[in-house]
Amino acid sequence: MKEKFLIYLNKLLDFIYKKKCYICGSSKECVKVCSKCYSEMTFSTFGVNRAIDGVEIYSAGVYEKNIQKMIRGIKYHRQKELAYYMAKFMWEYFSKVCTDVEYQVVPVPLHKSRRKKRGYNHMELVANEFCKLNGFVPNYELIKRIKNTKPQYKLSQQEKLKNLENAFKVDKSKLLDKPVLLIDDICTSGATFGSMIKELKLNGIEKITCFAMSSPEW
Numbered sequence: 001m002k003e004k005f006l007i008y009l010n011k012l013l014d015f016i017y018k019k020k021c022y023i024c025g026s027s028k029e030c031v032k033v034c035s036k037c038y039s040e041m042t043f044s045t046f047g048v049n050r051a052i053d054g055v056e057i058y059s060a061g062v063y064e065k066n067i068q069k070m071i072r073g074i075k076y077h078r079q080k081e082l083a084y085y086m087a088k089f090m091w092e093y094f095s096k097v098c099t100d101v102e103y104q105v106v107p108v109p110l111h112k113s114r115r116k117k118r119g120y121n122h123m124e125l126v127a128n129e130f131c132k133l134n135g136f137v138p139n140y141e142l143i144k145r146i147k148n149t150k151p152q153y154k155l156s157q158q159e160k161l162k163n164l165e166n167a168f169k170v171d172k173s174k175l176l177d178k179p180v181l182l183i184d185d186i187c188t189s190g191a192t193f194g195s196m197i198k199e200l201k202l203n204g205i206e207k208i209t210c211f212a213m214s215s216p217e218w
């Protein structure tokens, strides 16, 4: 009852304050991402994007326009509500390519100092919404980021690999009896997934799939 009331109250407040679409600014639908902007996001080809160490990597959309704006919004401008739309888009893609496996969903972790600075890990928010849609189980504890790495986009391919060397640590006591689905916002060089795959495999964890919200178009 209380929950229903809160949902109603939220809708009422959205209506009174005319919630605007974060992407186009329209307040017609009183939502964070309007149906027009949502439908403009481009899906990637449905299928494996590439493989690293025998692990399949999937990517839901092309990193441009609306997807780019959403990722920047949730990452740098505290637009946490965008998590739902990212998760929805990811599930619309993933439900077409995945088989009936139930995964433990592991978002790429942030180093504790960066997490503290930002106040949250946006990929945890996305994982949480994603699991609500498909009944998968989120797992935020399996892998920790033990090295405070530099932002990857500034570095060359060689530097990226060096930067991520020994950046992650698996806590095997947190492993669930399900295959691992690693999720991230963008996959460009694949260095982050690669480093996590390496650490998981060192711990004997072999059933891994990687899934990014977006990649640049190949």
Ligand SMILES: [Zn+2]
Pocket (backbone or CB within 6 Å): 021, 022, 023, 024, 025, 026, 033, 034, 035, 036, 037, 038
């Ligand atoms: Zn819009």
